[in-house]
Amino acid sequence: MANAKIIALAGSLRKNSFNHAVIEHAAELAKQQGAEVEILSLAELDLPMFNEDVEAQGVPANVQILKDKLRSADAILLASPEYNGSITAVLKNAIDWASRTEAGAEPAFRNKVVALFAASPGGLGGLRGLNHVRDILSGIGALVLGDQLAVPAIHTLLDENGKISDAGASEKIGGLTSQLVEVTSKLNS
Template sequence: MANAKIIALAGSLRKNSFNHAVIEHAAELAKQQGAEVEVLSLSELDLPMFSEDIEAQGTPANVQVLKDKLRSADALLLASPEYNGSITAALKNAIDWASRTEAGATPAFQNKIVALFAASPGGLGGLRGLNHVRDILSGIGAIVLGNQLAVPAVHTLLDDSGKIADAATSDKIAGLTSQLVEVTTKLNS
């Protein structure tokens, strides 16, 4: 089998997002295991808010980029900030757009293996929002790993450049990332 193709995505628009730090770290670890990984940025995609009126005029170019990249991937490393106990509007909007299927096209999330992460300065690490992400993705055909990782007090675990510097946290991210690569490789062989 060819190397697992993975999209890494954080559900945050913030420039110095803690969830971006986690997903960048996971992406590097997946690459070290031989996976092909592309990190996407929702802020760079700049997706419009989903509306059937916009969709009726044709799929926006950046939405099509997101759909195509998801369709070509085997798996997804996804970090979701927790906003008011749920997921961000930006992440929900991206999921809503990507889940829209054109005639004859494969659904973007269908049979994608997903590893879920969250990071927060708070004590729960964004854990409450992960259940919402799991429910949404499972409902649109993704295969979400049973294990997930919420990183509390993440702001204390970063170095001066905003990268994960804590060995124990790195090991936990590596564990879930390894599981994603392993499961994806087995299911696609």
């Protein structure tokens, strides 16, 4: 059985994003379990806002990169900050672009196993936004794991380099990551 190919991304543009810290930690744990993991940065992709007029002129190069990488993956580790109780605009925009299909192409999220994470300094850890992400991804054919993880008070769980240093948080992130790797491996066998 081949190793699971996983794309990891956070729905944030901020350089020192708490959600980037969670997704980087999850990606490292998935690699330790034998998965191939590539972390994508939405800031580096710098996707234009979705617009059918732009799409009609040709899919922007970075949008095509995003679609191709998602299509080639078996699974997705996704951390979504919560903005005003919902999904971030940058993540929604990326999903909107990636969900557009070309003739003969598989939808980018269809049948991808997805683990959802959120992190916030607040007491709910971004939990409210995860329901919106789940609804969107389920609606476009992703296989979103039933379990999800919201990490509250994330700012207290990081070391001076912005890395997860709390053993309890690491264990919880590892648990959901392991579930993603396991389910993906079973589906691929």
